[in-house]
Amino acid sequence: MDAIARRKTKIVLAAVAVLGVGAAATSAVWSDQVFFQGDVSVAKFNIQGATGELPATWLESNTWDGTATGLPTIELAFADMGPLVAGQTDTWTGFIRNDPTSTVNANVSAITANTSLLDPALAAQLTVSVAYDVPANAVSVAPAAQVPFTVTVTLADSAPTTVMGATGTLVIQVVGSPVTVP
Numbered sequence: 077m078d079a080i081a082r083r084k085t086k087i088v089l090a091a092v093a094v095l096g097v098g099a100a101a102t103s104a105v106w107s108d109q110v111f112f113q114g115d116v117s118v119a120k121f122n123i124q125g126a127t128g129e130l131p132a133t134w135l136e137s138n139t140w141d142g143t144a145t146g147l148p149t150i151e152l153a154f155a156d157m158g159p160l161v162a163g164q165t166d167t168w169t170g171f172i173r174n175d176p177t178s179t180v181n182a183n184v185s186a187i188t189a190n191t192s193l194l195d196p197a198l199a200a201q202l203t204v205s206v207a208y209d210v211p212a213n214a215v216s217v218a219p220a221a222q223v224p225f226t227v228t229v230t231l232a233d234s235a236p237t238t239v240m241g242a243t244g245t246l247v248i249q250v251v252g253s254p255v256t257v258p
Contacts, residue, residue: 121182122175123217123255130222132171162232169226172250176220181255184208184215187225187248194244201235204228206248216255 126132160166174182187206191199208225209215215223227248231239 098179117179118253119180121141121178121180121219121252123172123182123184123249123250123252124175124205125170125172125248127168127170130171134173134175139171160229160231162231162235165228165230167226167228169224170248171222173223174217174219181219182217182252183255184217184223184250184252186251188251189227190247190249191244193247194238195242197236198239198242200243201232201239204229204246217252 122136124134124136126134172184172187174208187208189204189206191202191204194202205228206225207228208223217223225248229246
């Protein structure tokens with residue numbers, strides 16, 4: 077390569093280097109950044125249950141071993157439960173609440189009775205219902221708010237003597253989910 081060609085190459089490379097540095101300096105002058113930070117928290121809710129008179133001892137769920145899925149239940153001791161005689165109807169009152177430490181309301185969409193843990197012969201002779209306040213098919217329970225429910229159990233008039241002495245566990249299931257915060 078001759079001297080003139082080398083000199084032209086050096087001049088072109090020098091010009092490119094100057095332009096590159098100038099572009100970098102210009103980009104640095106015209107660049108800016110801003111950062112934001114914020115705390116993140118996850119909502120929590122916890123439905124609790126109680127029986128008897130208020131104020132009550134609020135009980136937590138544990139795992140119900142009555143099904144393979146292990147549905148969560150609250151073991152409630154209904155003090156006045158049974159013994160029933162044919163044709164008799166008994167009613168018990170229970171309460172649910174959203175734990176005061178919850179951070180969102182809980183929508184309670186169902187409170188139901190399950191007789192699968194009762195002696196099958198006895199379950200066939202019982203009529204069980206659960207009543208609670210159901211505005212628009214869901215109860216929005218604020219933290220620390222309480223909702224009463226009533227369990228009514230009737231033993232059929234025609235219950236055979238074969239169910240005498242039968243026992244079992246009546247399960248009350250509360251289905252709830254957190255209220256979505258907009």
